[in-house]
Amino acid sequence: MNIEILLFKEIVIFPELFLGISIIYLVLHSTFLAIQKKYPLIQSSVLYLSILVLIFASFLVYNEHLNSVEMSCLNNTYVSDYISFISKIVIGSLSVFCLLMMHSYILTQQINNFEYFLLFLFSVLGLFLLCSSNDLLTAYLAIELQSLSFYVLAAFKKNSTFSVDAGIKYFILGAFASSMFLFGSSLLYGLTGSVSFDDFQVLFVNTFPGQPVSNIAFYEVLEESFHDTCYSVCVTYPDLIWLFSTEIGTIFSIFDCQYDVRETYVNFNYLENSIGLDSILNSSFDVSLIKFALIFILIALFFKLTIAPFHIWAPDVYEGSPSSSTFFFSVVPKLAIFVLLIRIFYFSFYGFVDSWRHFIILTVIFSVIIGSFGGLNQRKLKTLLVYSTISHMGYSLIAFSAGTFESLQMLFSYLIVYSFSGLCIWSIFMSTQLKNTYTQKQNKDLTDLVLLGKSNYMLAIFFTTVLFSVAGFPPMIGFLVKMGVFLTAMEASMYFVALVSILCSVVGTFYYIRLIKILYFEKVLVGKLYYPINSQCSVLITLLFFLFLFLFCNPTLLFLVSQKLSLLIFF
Amino acid sequence: MIINSLFYIFSSLLLISSVFVITSQNAIFSVLFLVLSFLSASCLLFLLKCEFLSLVFILIYVGAIAILFLFVVMMLDLKNNSKKDSLKYLPFGFIIGTVFLTEILLIVKETFKTNPYKTNDVLYNFYTNWYDKIDSFTEIQTLGQVIYTQYVLQFLIAGNVLLLATLAAVVLTLNHTKDNYKTQVIFKQLSRNNKNVLLI
Numbered sequence A: 001m002n003i004e005i006l007l008f009k010e011i012v013i014f015p016e017l018f019l020g021i022s023i024i025y026l027v028l029h030s031t032f033l034a035i036q037k038k039y040p041l042i043q044s045s046v047l048y049l050s051i052l053v054l055i056f057a058s059f060l061v062y063n064e065h066l067n068s069v070e071m072s073c074l075n076n077t078y079v080s081d082y083i084s085f086i087s088k089i090v091i092g093s094l095s096v097f098c099l100l101m102m103h104s105y106i107l108t109q110q111i112n113n114f115e116y117f118l119l120f121l122f123s124v125l126g127l128f129l130l131c132s133s134n135d136l137l138t139a140y141l142a143i144e145l146q147s148l149s150f151y152v153l154a155a156f157k158k159n160s161t162f163s164v165d166a167g168i169k170y171f172i173l174g175a176f177a178s179s180m181f182l183f184g185s186s187l188l189y190g191l192t193g194s195v196s197f198d199d200f201q202v203l204f205v206n207t208f209p210g211q212p213v214s215n216i217a218f219y220e221v222l223e224e225s226f227h228d229t230c231y232s233v234c235v236t237y238p239d240l241i242w243l244f245s246t247e248i249g250t251i252f253s254i255f256d257c258q259y260d261v262r263e264t265y266v267n268f269n270y271l272e273n274s275i276g277l278d279s280i281l282n283s284s285f286d287v288s289l290i291k292f293a294l295i296f297i298l299i300a301l302f303f304k305l306t307i308a309p310f311h312i313w314a315p316d317v318y319e320g321s322p323s324s325s326t327f328f329f330s331v332v333p334k335l336a337i338f339v340l341l342i343r344i345f346y347f348s349f350y351g352f353v354d355s356w357r358h359f360i361i362l363t364v365i366f367s368v369i370i371g372s373f374g375g376l377n378q379r380k381l382k383t384l385l386v387y388s389t390i391s392h393m394g395y396s397l398i399a400f401s402a403g404t405f406e407s408l409q410m411l412f413s414y415l416i417v418y419s420f421s422g423l424c425i426w427s428i429f430m431s432t433q434l435k436n437t438y439t440q441k442q443n444k445d446l447t448d449l450v451l452l453g454k455s456n457y458m459l460a461i462f463f464t465t466v467l468f469s470v471a472g473f474p475p476m477i478g479f480l481v482k483m484g485v486f487l488t489a490m491e492a493s494m495y496f497v498a499l500v501s502i503l504c505s506v507v508g509t510f511y512y513i514r515l516i517k518i519l520y521f522e523k524v525l526v527g528k529l530y531y532p533i534n535s536q537c538s539v540l541i542t543l544l545f546f547l548f549l550f551l552f553c554n555p556t557l558l559f560l561v562s563q564k565l566s567l568l569i570f571f
Numbered sequence B: 001m002i003i004n005s006l007f008y009i010f011s012s013l014l015l016i017s018s019v020f021v022i023t024s025q026n027a028i029f030s031v032l033f034l035v036l037s038f039l040s041a042s043c044l045l046f047l048l049k050c051e052f053l054s055l056v057f058i059l060i061y062v063g064a065i066a067i068l069f070l071f072v073v074m075m076l077d078l079k080n081n082s083k084k085d086s087l088k089y090l091p092f093g094f095i096i097g098t099v100f101l102t103e104i105l106l107i108v109k110e111t112f113k114t115n116p117y118k119t120n121d122v123l124y125n126f127y128t129n130w131y132d133k134i135d136s137f138t139e140i141q142t143l144g145q146v147i148y149t150q151y152v153l154q155f156l157i158a159g160n161v162l163l164l165a166t167l168a169a170v171v172l173t174l175n176h177t178k179d180n181y182k183t184q185v186i187f188k189q190l191s192r193n194n195k196n197v198l199l200i
Helices: A003-009 A013-033 A043-063 A082-101 A103-109 A115-131 A136-154 A161-192 A195-203 A215-236 A240-252 A255-267 A277-282 A288-305 A313-320 A322-332 A334-348 A350-374 A382-401 A406-433 A459-471 A478-492 A495-520 A535-555 A556-568 B001-024 B027-047 B051-075 B089-110 B139-147 B152-173 B186-190
Strands: A068-073 A076-082
Touching: A003 A240, A003 A382, A003 B027, A013 A043, A013 A068, A013 B139, A013 B152, A013 B186, A043 A082, A043 A115, A043 B139, A076 A082, A082 A115, A082 A406, A082 A535, A082 A556, A103 A322, A103 A406, A103 A535, A115 A136, A115 B152, A136 A161, A136 A322, A136 B152, A161 A195, A161 A288, A161 A313, A195 A334, A195 A350, A240 A459, A255 A334, A288 A350, A288 B027, A313 A382, A322 A382, A322 A406, A334 A350, A334 A406, A350 A382, A350 A495, A382 A406, A382 A478, A382 A495, A406 A459, A406 A478, A406 A535, A406 A556, A459 A478, A459 A495, A459 A535, A478 A495, A478 A535, A495 B089, B001 B027, B001 B051, B027 B051, B051 B139
Parallel strands: none
Antiparallel strands: A068 A076
């Protein structure tokens, strides 16, 4: 194999290769710059260099023409399809925006280490790899790369006890979640002998939902009259034979057994049957261990997504870590983890949809209730946004649990709108820096934004619009996607979940509106003073605001992209 | 024959060094005996042709954990050298030890079978170690062939994770500010001798 063929074959991974190599180059570059006698402050230059690297990486992702529906390389462990394409572009642009917005904050907080930005780059590399990982091993390594850099980002301000505390909490719970993920994957590997999502799909996508009969009885029936059954099935339903043989393969979790069955089916020469088709359709194998493993994986990913019973760490960690890190945690990584969830549960284990749906619906109700009621008596803006995140993750899980094409479409449009509105809120949070005596204290109470409507009129209008959109008020894009989520829940006959989450959404609107009240109608004489926003930040915030207006005027763009994505997942 | 004698040498070394880990008075000596016991255990694994496992054993246990113990023992300024306590826990430990020993003996009795043929029987010589007859790769060769071809992406990601971990450890521990350093006082360090340190 000469070098050109190799390059052409593996070109799919080019953005990640570029990102990884430029991270190493940046490490060398900034180490040689920083380790001089006088320790020059190079954080601005490293910030802009890493933004440049991210823009180039996103451009390389965009440049990758998807001529085929799906292209996998490196022994089918890395797949490049439309879902990874779109989510990588969204993640790349989100992280570029994040890094641009946090510049002034970092200057005031005096985070002088260049490594801070390299950690962001590492986590973006992990998220890119997570979006297109096609087996459990790659997914685990990508999650580790991403979350290891997040732990350090949370603990980065060493002189603040809160930050170190947040880092340790995040590390312990994240390591716990990773070990759960590993346990679930090792169970799956033990049951099937493979970690590839494609193999799982071949094995499990056609499983019957139904009551499991005991394996031994099923096996005895099989041995007695197996060939007859196979023949009749084969004559009447040619498709079903593959499905049936798949099941037998999974009962004993050995691939050989599966192939044996198929060979006997080829070689048979019996005629009439002794057990009918009905008994096959009604019988199915015992999948409880697979369900067990899947629930472990689900819990691990829910820890990363801050879904409600697994959310306890989130308010402390998000409040304690530096605001620029919190900005990144709450906006960027959710989309990639949802991509992994879709790859596992829609692509590979779609046959188990009835098994995992109950569990997800339970967590949905938990997280919607906790997200709406927990935020009611919060006085810190960051904690409030964490509870808002929890409830939004609950809404997107509603769409995830419905299990139809429309639900996937709604899930993606909801996640994209959620990420961009979170980006806008956090940008406004970062750019209103209070003029107080302690310049390093920038964890805002709600009252720190009092009378922003008087002191910075346009910023308050932008903030209000985005808050209305997040709360789901009718003309905004947030309303459209939230309504779409509830509609998909109704179409999947999940009326109770839809009812509970609509009611909780009404409750959750309270704290968004309270923020608007604080912005405009508070009866105080003197508002707060802020440092002026530099032109770069203001241009970006205005751009984000116009993006919202554009999506409101023309939501078809979002819906078309997400529909194409949802239609292409199953292929 | 050589392998058998090596097995006896290393297993007796393992037993002796692990006894010394418990009985030695000096904590540093016991950590060093722990390292010796890890080394002899990994040599036993080598004899069983688990090369990768034994090398990982040396790397992780000796290279990381035992050195960590050594640091901890050196950091704690222990001067407790009473010999009374060693006999106090003897009955308790004896009971637990006998329980585990009987369990192991029971398992050995259940699972291992002796050769059913008598020693002077003709059939006794029919025993063949088939593993020796197969021309096979060693473990490390196999792993290397798979890692650098099939799992090259995962290998690269793992390398990135390691780079990130190194970077993070440096960032979180390196302290540029001069005010609250913890440094060793050279005079105090030099004035120590074996009389006043680390006796348990």
